[in-house]
Amino acid sequence: MDAIYKRVSVRKFEDKPVEDEKILQILKAAMQAPSAANQQPWEFYVVRDKEVQQQLSELCEYSWPAAKAPVLIVNVCNPEGAPFPNVAPVDTAICTEHEWLELTDLGLGGVWLGVYPFPERVEKANKIMGLSGEKFVFSIVALGYPAKVKDQQDRFDKSRIHGL
Secondary structure, three states: OHHHHHOOEOOOEOOOOOOHHHHHHHHHHHOOOOOHHHOOOEEEEEEOOHHHHHHHHOOOOOOOHHHHOOEEEEEEEOOOOOOOHHHHHHHHHHHHHHHHHHHHHOOOEEEEEEOOOOHHHHHHHHHHHOOOOOOEEEEEEEEEOEOOOOOOOOOOOHHHOOOO
């Protein structure tokens, strides 16, 4: 799977919209993620509204790419009624990674903006997105066509492998 070795964090994008078909493909990939007892505790909000993007970009010092991206995918974790609610955030992390790999495969760039497990970020993001109950914003993927293509570093480190 080439996307694993090509995926990099992209924070600057061309001023070019992302096609709905590509966003749908990214979300299909996300929903293929495994989850505990197949609970699928995720929901997705596609955000193109610049005012909402600006608000989300102010969650913390690292979330600024949200304001400049052509589109955001706001990944929401919904553990309500899940058989294993305590692992719902892990499931949502896996689906976020699936998004990142798929957008890379589609020639797009993106960056994972962490919201959970930081309570102040979750509270702000939930308010912006109008969420209530047990649902919470887990992560935001800012994505678009990369302004510059970067190569992935070779991160293989054999010293981290034990017993082989």
